[in-house]
Amino acid sequence: MKPTFYILILSIFLITACGEEEIRTDTISEIEAVSPHDEFFMNLSALCGESFTGTSTYPEDDDHVLVGTALLAHLSSCDDQSIHVDLIRGGDTWHATWIVSKREGGLHLYHDHIGEKEYPEGEEPLTGYGGYADDRGSATTQYFPADNHTAEILPEAATNVWMMEMDLENGIFVYYLERHDEPRFRAELSHTQEDY
DSSP: OHHHHHHHHHHHHHHHHHHHHHHHHHHHHHHHTOOHHHHHHHHHHTTTTOEEEEEEEEOOOTTSTTSSSOEEEEEEEEOSSEEEEEEEETTTEEEEEEEEEEETTEEEEEEEOOTTOOOOTTOOOOOOOEEEOOTTOOSSEEEEEBOHHHHHHOGGGTTOEEEEEEETTTTEEEEEEEETTEEEEEEEEEEEOOOO
16 A cells, blocks of 8 residues: 555656646746847837927937927827827927837837828828837837838838837937938937826
8 A cells, every 4th residue: 555655646746846847937938938029019118108308419400300399209108019109399299100019020110190180182291111120129229120111102211220219217218210321310308207
């Protein structure tokens, strides 16, 4: 009787140990499956409802509509698939919405220049350009090279790379654009406590 009892106890122990190992392996796999794209999306989503204000730091061309004016980026809406960041200039003029979304092709940045504003026929602004995040990014920084759609509707922007960066410790948000590997636009915005 005793040997049978010991064999039974040993079997239970081995089954339990294997089960724990399986659970532990699954947990590790799930942790490893979180990519920098996912981490970036989660960090940006955590700022939903927050606003950042500042100005452009490049270029110095006063003819640029976003240069020499106050800029505000407000994370206006978020869900598990997309984050909308409204860009407002001059204090109250809506300029565009940056939409960061999870798509089948990966993490995507889309520029919406239409919103609720209506334009006379023939004066509609170019909209819908952007790109998918590449592998250079991290949990707080992502690079979005122009996608094929952008190259089709805006050939001169085929080499564009947009960058979004969050300095979570200091409450800084940076939006940067380069073309042909040269700086084209950069804005640095700081977290604000004001409601929008």
